[in-house]
Amino acid sequence: VQVTVQTAVVQYTLSVTKSGDGSGTVNFNPPNSSFSLPHSESYSSGQNVILTANAAVGSTFTGWSGGGGGSGWLNRKKITFSNSASTENLINFPALIILNSSRIDYGKTQNSGQDIRFFDSDGTTALPYEIEKWDESGTSYVWVKVPQIDAGSNTDYIWMYYNNTSASDAQNAPAVWDSNFKGVWHLPNGTILSANDSTSNGNNATAITSTVTSGKIDGAASFNGTTRVTLPSINVTTAFTLEAWIYPTAFNTGYDRILTKAWISNANPYQVYSINFTGSGPRYISLVAGSATFRHIMASLTSVTLNQWMHVVGTYDGVAGNLKIYVNGDLDNSTTGKTGTVESNAQPVEIGYNTVFTSGQNFIGTIDEAKISSVARSASWIMAEYKAGIDTFNSYGTEESLPSDCSGTGTCTVNMTEDRNVTASFNLSAPQPDFSLNSSNAIYATIVQGQTTNRSNSTTITVSPLNGFSSNINFSVQSISPAIAYTPNFSNSTLSSSQYASGSTFSITLPASTPAGIYTIVIKGDSGGIVRTVNLTLNVEIFNPNWVEF
Template sequence: MKPRHFLIPVVVLVLIFAFIRFQNAKAASTVLVPNADVTTQWPVLGGTADSSCSGTHCTRVDEGATPNDNDYVGTGTSGTGDEVEVYELSTVGGVESASKVDVVIRGFIATVGGSVRDAVSVNLRVNGTLQTAVEIKPSSSGYTDQTVSFSGDWTQADVDSMRVELTRKVLFGTGGSPGDRDDDLRVSNVSATLTYFQVINYSQTAYRWFNHNTSYGKDTLGWWDTAWKSRRIINFDNPGATENLTNFPVLVYLDPTKVDYDKTQNGGQDIRFVDQDGAVLHHEIKTWNEADKSEVWVKIPQLDAGKNDFIYMYYDNPAATDGQNKTGVWSNGYSSVYHLEEHNPGKGGVDIYKDATANALHCDDIVDDFNKEDKIGASQSFRNAEGDWISECGNQGITTNTLTLEAWVKMASTAGEIDRFVTIHQKGVADGATIRHEGNGVLRFYFFDTGGTARSVSVSSTLSVNEWAHVAATYDGSTIRVYKNGVQVGSTAITATIRSTDD
């Protein structure tokens, strides 16, 4: 019989510091055309393109897909100083975010009055704010297209507000007078190609997802494998992190609003998580429920502090085999991980509770209640009065002087009783470490040093009734730290050596 040395009355998991955002969008582009001229400064008009034109000034630049050079607005050659033409642009709906506007000006200098041609300063105004202007010089031999690009991170409201501003810049050369308008600049067409994320629905028969939002990174991979017909971008909003996370298990939640279950296999066997460089990431399906929420652990190679990032989730391949690698998810220094989702009525089962790591340190069942609703999937319910606990989890001893214990817990009562959450020790010996409820909401972590002295930190008024909390404690050889829901709630400086457990 295995020695009783490892008590685990609740699930042992990792805390997710990086938040996950699904982006329900795909990359798209559209051409925006002028739908109003809001100034009257360029006085020369040609053509009759605008049937609603009245008064002294109207749009007159061509609004069609094919430029019509007979319709134009021009500066003329009289007067002094600069002039500004401002054009409102048509818009497009369903914009998640826009990243680029390419403004195309079709221009011509019909009359050149001096040795130096006048120029046009092109700018984009977004919600009243001008971008950085770019100066162009139209050709004097005929109408030509010239493109000016602007980059940003714009919303639907920003796109709706966009205007193109054309400023005639009066230049002069030898023999010219400063400020003289001696060139007739003409513009027959103004358009803008908008690059943006388009919000879409899931009624489409097939689609592919591309990422051009440079705040998360660029899609340099292309399509990973054409056998998978659909993919999602999973963005990590991680600006608040202060340290890099390496080989970090992240919990991904899926539901019918985030994935089309009609295009996945019944157990999610065809899902794959792929990094930006094409590397397939290890994942473990914790729960798969096509009617509601699914939960998948994914091991992320690197989440940089203070930066956003993204990965892909591929699916929609009926021929794919199960791609899970459960032990690969939990290979970064984890001694054991227990989800506690197993169903085993009564007590006495051997190796019922499975260790998700490759160490296979499975636990025996001494718990009556099972399949309770957990913070993450199913869980177990432990009652002191019934002597509920989980034990005999293989020969798992403490052999290093650094340690982390953590668990999701929900207290039915915070009365004076002691509730152990995670305990590692050898029966009958003052060794190992424990994180537990000390009574009345007090959270305590302690370990025994080589002299048999308990070294501990206690935090008062930490745990509440009927409230899920992630509790964790660490020791790095010099400091004990205790956390609740990712926030440090207690610490003490201790230099000691943890008394090892042999088995």
């Protein structure tokens, strides 16, 4: 049995559009045909296409743009996500991209990462991104909003583009975080702790007494049991997610706060929402949702260990009635039957601190990447966040070189390894200085038999300057048709700009043997290669003095 396997040839589209106020055509080769713009042709993968621009009369071709693999970016790398264990699609997921010298060639990037870009798998859909830290001598952290990572997939990917010396910074931090995020505080490294909110909500810290330190992801906030990071009042209703990376170095008296919004006083329910430690003895993660009519509380099954990083997440769904605690990506404990709307009040949100009971309930250690959402995030989402934080969610492909963009006014060669877009720019030509010649009079000449010559009457040739023309013009007779013998004469064989209007008087001397007839005289004006002509009519008559008029 003979089996023939036919492989479909991959086709890509080359699209050429026009910019500018001029016009023209572009020749695609193959098929070696010229087309008005816009125009598209399909080609096999790897095929080279040569483009040639042809400007229309009155227009000038000013150059190409595009056509390369990344519109000015010379390198790219595929980043693939490991989401095979997930049971749901992750929609608008903020993926953490961790870069170092083994994952990106810092010698090909701008010093602050201004030229880094991220695109969806189609290579054309730009993705919002936020650089938390760019460190060419170490590790860089970038957050990218990925539209969808499929459930059960370990093949979904995005592209990272870089190596473009002319690119400017294009970060859009608020767009990275979906509308369900109420606040994202990276607590980045620096000489002074910053606690600005990366979302569009602008929930920046209103007071900071904690200090900056190294964190799980870039920098973090260091707490000594009395220090704090105070945020604006953030209210949620029937659902929330509280999360952070923590590194406790000691236990306080009890109920050490991680991320908390307190009740209006030190009384039941004590917190509107909170993720914190339990009281004395072995410490566990405690999650609280409260109002004037209820206090839902649950503790983790996993105890807190000092001097190691833990990713802790608490979710509340007041409609479904669920409290859930996740430790290091895994669902650690949950309960049902806990419904209700969380109370709203004016109390601030605190990181590492209890607003209404300040003694012994504050965090000791380091807190990083604190986040609040107004929805209960899913188990798949939280696991992906954890895997990203420990750098096991992404894999980084090999560096690919991209064809450079077309430029200049010569031909443009495009290599079709994906869909390509090229722009041809045509501008209207700038008006050039010019002139025209004018004469309103014909010349009449009478040849008298028996005389040797007769000078004709004359006509005046004037100049009309155009577009600022002001150069000298030299006059001569270009031709007489039919050809005859003649002697030309110009009163001014060269006119300057001040003489254009008065012009040059032209006359012609004819021999007595000139036949009668109508002749066309072409007068040429030449100014540095700009040549213009005017046609004169010469009417020659023969007069015999012996003729008698009856």
